Amino acid sequence: MSPDMRRFKEHRAKNPQRGFTLIEVLLALALTALLLTLLSTGMYVVARDWNENTERLDAKLDESLAILQIERALIAAFPHSFNSTETLLREVYFDGEDDRLSWVSTVSPQRLAGLTAWSIDAVSDEGIGEGIGVRTAPAFSDDPSARLDNVETRVILPGYDLEISYLREPNALTREWTDEWLGSEQGALPLAVHILFRATGAEGSDYELIAPIKAWRHRSIMPNSLGAGLGQ
């Protein structure tokens, strides 16, 4: 045996280097797999939760924007008047009951020039779903209700119901809320509109809006034949 070989053998005997046993490798692999599974499950949970929260927040944001949009359209309500083809009298277009309202506003969702007729009500339809539906149509110099009826309803607040009240001032010392306002009878706009959006499902919170109508006492834009003596 050469001295080199002997030295090598001695060296090996002193430092017995060996590989891993099968058990060890398996154990290590299993542990790594376990950790990876744990981590990726964690990641999955985090990502799913994150998406869920984002979606809910998005939905809430949409709801808030829809409500602000309606409020803005109500604040800018206009005493649009037309000659009724039935009675031949001049009527103001503002048809409000406690669960639906149509009016004419100076603003529109598309920022169109001219006046826009709006209509909101609670809808429950197989095709479009359940919630608050909105329709808009251009208001020309006539009664816009026929055009409004032809427009497709868009649901802007799914899962909501509504209750509308109108503020009137029967005399200078009282302001009270009524659940109906017919422009054809009143010949003017209400002072303000209050809408309570009630969430029909367990989730979701109620919203409220109060829109003071600026044009209710505006002399220069009073409905034509009714200008004198109304709204003080």
Place this chain on the structure above:
Amino acid sequence: MNGNRGKQNTPRKRRKNQQGFTLIEVIVALTITGFLLGGLFSLVGGSKQLSWRSEEALVRAIQQRAAWNFALLDNEYADLEAILDDDYYEVRELDDIEAPDRQTQSLQYTLRALELVSEDGDVEAVATRWIRLQPGAGGL
């Protein structure tokens, strides 16, 4: 026999040679794993809390607008029926803005400051509104 004994001896000898993890190593590994998982779950909690807070802020903003619009409709001389469903925000009256010393006519209206106070007692907004004075109450 000898061979058998040799076979039995070898694993025992190996086990003696085999070095397990030290306590420190195990603790370090566990700590790292713990930190990673903790970080992940704090992320979950954080995002959830953030979205809840934002949702609440949106709802509050709408409520505040309604309360504010209602406060501005209320001008004291006409009794205004309360309608708001939600009473998170309360309107608190402050002082009248001082009337000018010299007037050519008696005052019919005065400006009164008001503030919108949330249920937590935070003042959210301050503004003024017109208040009609009782006949003979103001002015010279």
